[in-house]
Amino acid sequence: MDLTSSLQFYRKRQGLSQIELAEALEVSRQTVSKWETGAALPSAENLAALGKLYGVAVDQLLNGPAEDAPGLLPADPPPAPPSLSPAAPFRQKLLPRLLAVVLLFDLVMFLLEFYVGNLAGAGSGLCSLLRIAGCCLIGLIFARWDRSVNRKRALLMGLTALTAGLYVLLLPVPLLWRLYDLVAWIGSAGPMAPLPSNPLFFFLAWTLFDQYAFASHLLLAAAFHLGRLPLTRKFTPPQTADLT
Numbered sequence: 001m002d003l004t005s006s007l008q009f010y011r012k013r014q015g016l017s018q019i020e021l022a023e024a025l026e027v028s029r030q031t032v033s034k035w036e037t038g039a040a041l042p043s044a045e046n047l048a049a050l051g052k053l054y055g056v057a058v059d060q061l062l063n064g065p066a067e068d069a070p071g072l073l074p075a076d077p078p079p080a081p082p083s084l085s086p087a088a089p090f091r092q093k094l095l096p097r098l099l100a101v102v103l104l105f106d107l108v109m110f111l112l113e114f115y116v117g118n119l120a121g122a123g124s125g126l127c128s129l130l131r132i133a134g135c136c137l138i139g140l141i142f143a144r145w146d147r148s149v150n151r152k153r154a155l156l157m158g159l160t161a162l163t164a165g166l167y168v169l170l171l172p173v174p175l176l177w178r179l180y181d182l183v184a185w186i187g188s189a190g191p192m193a194p195l196p197s198n199p200l201f202f203f204l205a206w207t208l209f210d211q212y213a214f215a216s217h218l219l220l221a222a223a224f225h226l227g228r229l230p231l232t233r234k235f236t237p238p239q240t241a242d243l244t
Contacts, residue, residue: 003062005040009034010054010061025049026150098142102220105134106207114206128212132169135216137221146228158225165218173211180209 011021018036025046034040042050051058112146113127168176184205187198207213 002038003041004036006061007042007050008036010050010056012056021053022052030230049055059216094142098138098224101138101142102135102217103207105138106213107203109134110206111218112204127158131212132219134214135220136223140227143224143227146224151229152210158222158229161218161225162222165215165222168211168218169215171215176209176211176214180205183209 002061011018016024018029018032022032025032027046031040035042047058047061051061054061109127109131112130182205184202
């Protein structure tokens with residue numbers, strides 16, 4: 001039995017799906033799939049973690065069970081599956097829920113700024129501050145449901161998003177202005193009109209290409225990734241009895 005067949009055998013014997021195994025090892029499901037198809041090889045660290053997870057030696061993991069029969073289960077019962085985080089089911093739906101909340105928040109702020117603030121003669125500075133603060137708060141709230149993360153990756157992505165967000169917030173970005181004008185005034189009299197005639201394109205441009213919107217979404221990503229660092233926990237494979 002080769003390594004790819006052995007990995008599939010022990011995973012199925014353990015009763016784990018590829019997604020559950022990826023959650024346990026803190027890798028992506030695509031990585032597990034590549035291991036089991038031979039497109040990539042697990043590192044020595046991952047092999048050791050797999051051996052502990054399955055309760056077998058690394059040599060046995062590389063060569064397969066002694067009977068070399070993938071279709072047969074061993075006489076001894078397999079080790080108990082690892083206890084996955086209770087938040088794992090939520091994590092699979094985390095991104096759609098986060099996008100839905102951000103979209104709803106953007107819609108509320110859009111109506112507040114343009115159809116209440118501007119038409120009533122109020123400034124938009126307060127709305128911009130509320131938008132940035134609200135996005136950061138949303139990112140921190142959703143960080144609570146994604147604790148099993150790679151610390152270095154979360155730190156790198158968080159600092160990158162923070163740097164980009166502050167750059168967009170503090171410095172002019174002409175490309176965003178052009179994209180905003182290009183999308184917002186589709187089907188209207190052009191940028192010289194008081195307001196675009198199509199609210200849908202107006203909202204789309206304001207959500208994606210408004211400078212404060214772009215910065216607030218980047219700061220949301222920064223708050224999400226950096227907010228996970230105090231809450232993150234390292235997965236430890238369960239201790240199992242020595243089968244040899």
